[in-house]
Amino acid sequence: MRTIRVHVDMPLVAGARVDLSDAAAEHVLRVLRLRIGDALTLFNGDGHDYAGVIESTDRRRASVRIDSRAAVAAESPLALTLAQALARGDKMDWIVQKATELGVHRIVPLDSERSEVRLDEARARKRLAHWHAVASAACEQCGRAVLPRIELPRPLAAWLAGQASEDTLRLALLPGHGSRARELAWAGRTSATLAVGPEGGWGERDLAALRGAGFEALRLGPRVLRTETAGIAALAALQAVHGDL
Numbered sequence: 568m569r570t571i572r573v574h575v576d577m578p579l580v581a582g583a584r585v586d587l588s589d590a591a592a593e594h595v596l597r598v599l600r601l602r603i604g605d606a607l608t609l610f611n612g613d614g615h616d617y618a619g620v621i622e623s624t625d626r627r628r629a630s631v632r633i634d635s636r637a638a639v640a641a642e643s644p645l646a647l648t649l650a651q652a653l654a655r656g657d658k659m660d661w662i663v664q665k666a667t668e669l670g671v672h673r674i675v676p677l678d679s680e681r682s683e684v685r686l687d688e689a690r691a692r693k694r695l696a697h698w699h700a701v702a703s704a705a706c707e708q709c710g711r712a713v714l715p716r717i718e719l720p721r722p723l724a725a726w727l728a729g730q731a732s733e734d735t736l737r738l739a740l741l742p743g744h745g746s747r748a749r750e751l752a753w754a755g756r757t758s759a760t761l762a763v764g765p766e767g768g769w770g771e772r773d774l775a776a777l778r779g780a781g782f783e784a785l786r787l788g789p790r791v792l793r794t795e796t797a798g799i800a801a802l803a804a805l806q807a808v809h810g811d812l
Contacts, residue, residue: 574703581636592629639712643670645810646758650675652765653684658795667705676720680770727780738785745784748804763798
């Protein structure tokens with residue numbers, strides 16, 4: 568029987584009774600069509616699942632009795648950061664969804680030299696809220712109880728300036744260049760940062776900045792992949808060779 572999991576942004580304690588937010592209640596009652604007495608599992612990102620039962624409903628409201636708390640072992644031992652150049656349309660949604668399913672630890676949207684998407688602060692914050700919703704829905708589906716950290720979009724140079732102190736393997740996807748995933752030298756590291764360019768690829772200034780920040784080239788094979796495919800394929804390869812796949 569499929570376990571219904573719902574992400575909620577609130578403290579959860581076994582034995583407590585919680586009122587779901589309007590959005591969560593609407594999802595439970597109207598989308599999932601659950602009723603009083605139906606079982607569901609709540610999670611808030613603390614690494615645990617909270618099994619409960621719907622005790623009462625009132626139009627768009629729902630109350631849940633939490634019966635138990637259980638740790639969820641669904642996080643990869645490899646902490647992966649995906650630094651993804653902004654992509655057009657719903658491609659970023661797809662990237663966030665699939666990266667979450669693959670166990671990514673952090674997602675950093677980047678404004679690169681050849682990016683075709685430019686976001687002002689207001690639009691960036693709106694997109695960030697939307698990506699958080701996409702990631703939480705992906706966690707509901709894939710069984711994760713920890714949400715990936717998604718950061719506000721920022722220029723590549725500004726992001727690289729803050730990477731100097733991070734002890735992580737630094738990789739940039741470059742078609743036809745660099746090492747394959749199985750050839751990488753990890754030197755005992757348990758984390759990696761993967762930078763993926765936009766539809767038009769990395770510009771010369773981007774490449775110079777990435778090399779200056781210690782990023783080494785990673786290749787996936789002889790074919791040129793689209794930006795929304797490349798990062799996901801690389802995450803899967805890294806998880807297969809060094810993570811939990």
